[in-house]
Amino acid sequence: MKRLYLLQHLVARDLKVRYKNSMLGFVWTLLNPLLMLVVLTMVFSHLFKFESIVNYPVFVLSVLLPWNFFSQGVVQSTNSVVSSGGLIRKIYVPKTIFPAAVVTSGLVNFLFALVPMSVLFLLLGGRATPALLFLPVSITVLFVFTLGIGMTVSAFNVLFRDTQHITEVGMSMLFYLTPIVYPLSINGKAFGPEGLRSILRFNPMVYMVESFRLPIYEGTIPSPTHFGIFLSCAILSLAAGLAVFRSLDEKMIYRL
């Protein structure tokens, strides 16, 4: 209970500090994905000529916010324990609270950005279907998934500061290895070179994309098998995060 109260405070601090010295403040939460959408649409719809993809902006938009939440959550978590090192060395605080606070404040940002993004979605000609009601489930699973990965990398970063650089590069790599700006298949034909497809087979983010793109863009819900894989990945990642903290928790203090 007290941990929850502390978490709430850390999240509030995060949100307050994040936009404190910028003129547009909270607007950036909304402006950032919007500008990114414009760039991605301009670059990729011209570069790849995805003519057969109806309404390409909505196609990208459907996955952009979840992706941003995930990648920013992981990248910012990485440094969360290390940057609180001064505090951890002075008073006892459960260390898992730091990645948890980062990912939770990311979630709050994500949920806020959803509102103007749904307006944009409708303006771009997206259709509201009952399948959208599936999104809270997808968001919850994505939150658990991100939290697990965030905890794992934040613990590793205490031992090896390389982790921070690896996650940053890894995220931009993962962006292209995940079908965000391109589809898995066009008109029933698999998209992309063989090499990419064999990687996609092992990328859990493919199922993350499906859990958002199908309800938003296609108006359907993901198949139980595919969603089950996504859910299992999320549970596994949280278990990994907890296990890593359990085994490294006492060593961390000497590395901060």
Added chain:
Amino acid sequence: MTDSILVSDSVGMRFRIYHEKIMTLKEAVVRLFKRKISYEDFWALRGVSFSLGRGETVGVIGRNGSGKSTLLRICAGVFRPTEGNLRTTGKVSPLIELGAGFDPELTGIENIFLQGALMGLSRKEMKAKCGSIVEFSELGSFIDTPVKNYSSGMYVRLGFSIAVHVDPDVLLTDEIIAVGDEAFQKKCREKIDAFRKNGVSIILVTHSMDLVKAMCQRAILLECGRVAFEGPPESAVEKYLALLAGQWKPGL
């Protein structure tokens, strides 16, 4: 004798001093192949046993590097002892580094709540105490200014005010009585005296022998991580001064 609120049972704290600090993955891999991770064991504390009674004030003295701060950190729960164990019943409030959890961008009042949460207090408790914390800190209207604009004196005053308002059962202090100007220092002393009267136990780490003699019922002299002497403050101070002068060697 009153019941003990903190019991240290032959506590030992070992640090590994790595000759080359391995901070990157590459170094770790290289070392793994070379099989040459060289380190030394350093016992910052060894076999430290003592107990702290309810309402008792115990001074901890010793030379630099004798293990005083490590002992406080173990009491605060930051370090887990390598051997032995340390039990506390009740709330321990470390006055070790004031304002450790402050965020420079947040205002004084926001930091009060944040720090309170970090020290394990609930919202209700914090709401009740907030007013008296602000009052005690004497920050006035600065309380709504981001703490990055505070002077260092204002910073520690706020930190001290929060730390003494969490209703601790055990107060851990490390040279912190010297906070702020004369007037504020006097106020701190009074606050600590009030604590002692109200049955709060205090572990006082200090280099001020006068303070030890004036405030403590008992004192522990640490030397090289071991308890060299435990007993009345006057005798402990005497031993300590003899130790410094090289006239006395503890039989460790």
